[in-house]
Amino acid sequence: MVFRLITIVSVLGLLGRLTYLRFLRKIVTSGSTPDKPLFLAYFSWLGRRVSELFRPSTWPPLQPVFKNWLNLYPLPWIRWVASGLVLSFSYLAASGFAFAVFTSRGIFGLPLLFHFIAGGIFAVCLTVVLFFRAREHAFLSKKNGPPEFPVDALSQVVSGLPLLSILFWLFVISGLFLVATALLSMLPYFSFKTQMGLVETHRYSALVALLTVIVFLDTIFAPKDR
């Protein structure tokens, strides 16, 4: 129950903050002043954006992201590996969180079986991607530029950090915890209490990975003024 609450609050909170920042950016860049209170204007903007998600014509341009991705992974086989990482994580997050948040029992049945398989693919792909990309993020050197719209102190601090590298390492470390807890809970060495601890660690690592991915996606899909 606690995990369910933390998940819902943290994911919604993060999504709220990220969308709110985009909303502010849109106001500043357009130079318009909302004719209603800021929060109401935000929700009406959010509603419009959500409805736009169902219209492919309004989707953010994927081509630059794809091009960038091709540049990052020039070799075809490593593209497959990166795709494997993306797809396996997508399934793992979807299946894991769906059962954790929306059902009273954990993941079971065929979804669990596929969760196992996807977990193996995820572990292998993460290892390969890390092996080839670690160098780029090793020294946390690439910092964000100064914030276009200094909203609050937090955005000021974030803008001064090498965000992509931090996200990269956060994802890798949470991935390491995910794989390690999965393996350890399959070994006959840990008592029931430790098993419960491993399960909890697995879940919170997954949450950290998910939040990291959300921020990462927000970063790579550059805001488009509308």
Next chain:
Amino acid sequence: MPFFFLKYFVNCVGLTLIIYINLVAAASPKKQTWDGNRTTPVHLIPLKDDFDQPIIPTELNPLPFSSRYTCAPCHDYEVIHKGLHFNSASSLQIGRPGEPWVWVDEKTGTCLPLSYWKWEGMWNPEEIGLSSWDFTLLFGRHLAGGGVSEPDDKDITPESRWNVSGKVEINCLGCHNAWNTQSLSEWTKQILRQNFRWAATAASGLGEVKGMASRLAGTWDIFDGPNPDDTEWAVVPSVHYDRSLFDSKHRAFLNLAYKPEDSRCLACHSVAAVGVEKFSFDEDVHSAAGLKCVSCHRNDISHAMVRGYEGEAKDNPILSGDDFTCSGCHLGNEKAKGEKALAGRLGAPYPQHKGFPAVHFKRLACTVCHSGPWPRKEMSRVRTSRANRLGIYGIARWSTDLPAILEPVYIRDRAGRLFPHRLMWPAFWAERKDKTVLPLKPERVLDAAGDILSPEKGVVNILRALTLELEGDQTAVLVLRGRVYDVNVDAGLNASPYSREAPAQEPLWAIKQNDKIVPLIPKFDPASEEIDPDAAAQIQKILGALAGSEGAQGKPVLLYKEALYQVVESYLEKSKNPDETAAVPRLAWLVGEKVQPLVSEFQLRTIAQITGLEQTLTEEQVEIVLKALVEADKKPESGKTADFVYISGGKMFQLGKDGKLEAKDHEAAKPVAWPMAHEVRPTRQSLGINGCSDCHKVRSAFLFRKAEGTGPLQTTQVKVLSANSFMRLDKSYQMLFGLSFAVRPLFKWVLFVTIIVIGSIVLLVFMLGLGRLSGLIEKRK
């Protein structure tokens, strides 16, 4: 003035309150409080009879002792009467299903699960017309007295004989007697003799009981006393007390145990696998560790015993039942009252369950892995004291093979958790109305069926009559289809293999002497005018025996080729065989002018098919009896006929439109199951000790073994259920899941390698960062 009224009012209210409190206190049962001393008081007490009069053992014809009045001065009988062992017919607290009483009638092929509690698949005795009298006669052997066997006067039915037998009071000594003289066999004997009032006295060894209430006239009453005119047959029950147990003041020493010994519980609650030798039986680990049954199954004076299942506190809030579940002692779960209980009660070890995914503890009861036999390819067949009449010893064989109880089968409870269960397939004749069925009493089936359900009867009568005419070491036997049949002590037939060459004609009536089997009819030449005198004498003796046999259907004759021999006025006479020529000597009945076989082909066929098996019915018999039931129930005035069915092996058998037997599925034919908890196995014999593959593998016995319908009917049409269907698990998914365990070692190695690589890189980056921070590593340009 107002003050006066106020004072008057207060006085009135106060007085009313005092009267009320006194009335309530008078109506409430005496609350016994323990003074803290842990010894059991010496019970040197006067015994009281049914009329609350002290028993003087030296008097002529003393009455049996009454627990109601003997124990009453200190223990509230009415409170105890509401306890678990006595309240099945009156309690509203249903609780978790328990073992049913099984009405076994081998002749009619009835194995009917009964319970006064409304448990799934079990029939209420009242629903099928069993009165408390019938129930007591059927199951009194393993009843603890009280409850249904001690009915209120308003519940006494006209056909009962409670006035003769007395009621079965709570048999306190049945559990609390610490002397080994306490005998279930003696108790059973007295119950079957309808000596209900005397049963406790006889079973405890306090006195010897003679006489049989069952032979007394229905008008006899305890006040009538002994019958001086009959000292042989209808002897009134009487007690001869063991005077060495009494002191000079006629007080009896009762050696009582506050906590009953396990043997007392096991008299009625034994369960053992069929075919297991006593010496190789492993007791429950708790017993082996020194715990008694009552260490966990506790009770106070109310005798509302802790059954020990999870959730009992909800069903029965008065008990602190959850303290005595597996987890209550081993894990120290929160008590029903909310306070934290300490783990390790009675020395219970704390389970580590290393490597077990937590889901197992949410979805499985402890007993799944720890109790009952290890799941093998076949379900274990067990016999229980109450269902199979165990623990009663005498000349006759008391225990029964049926019902066939299987264990363990894993079934979910209301909360969806798996529990190991015992299971039996009901078998009974029933009247069908629309979609529901109502079981028939065996008497009704027997009335309609006549001799159809006793195919061995004719053979038994003939063999008995023939044996009487033989030498002491000779027995008459029947040779039929490769087997030899002889009469057993229960007036049935025993079958043994016939190793010699098959006889020229069957059935062959023969003589068994030691291990030799010779034809009953001696060799002779039927063509000769005079046959050998010894052979003639033998034939005459045989025909004479047959003539005097019970149920003789005509005049016995011997047919041989063209001749017919019969005894006429003490002489063996030869005449012409009116029937077809007999190549070998053949015994038969002459009914008028017609020759009939000694035993019908149907009887021989049925005997050959079922003798020596636990099945007691053939499909042919069921078909005939179903027709007989319809015939017996015909109501010419209404033109309506009832519809009858027979249930066995998980199928319902009925007559099809063509009059042939057909089998169908039906709700009433489903197996009846109840959770089991013992015997608990040691940790090293628990499921999962060898890893996940104890349960999760492609050919897992735990998941995929079959429960095949069994019953008194010999048939191939039985219901077969897979273990996974009881668990409500999908077979193909479980097989796939089991298959995944074949690649798990490789999977674990892959994960291990990835962890090493990822971990090393992360560590390396961390070290590099640290090196740069400390200046040990220079920044690249």
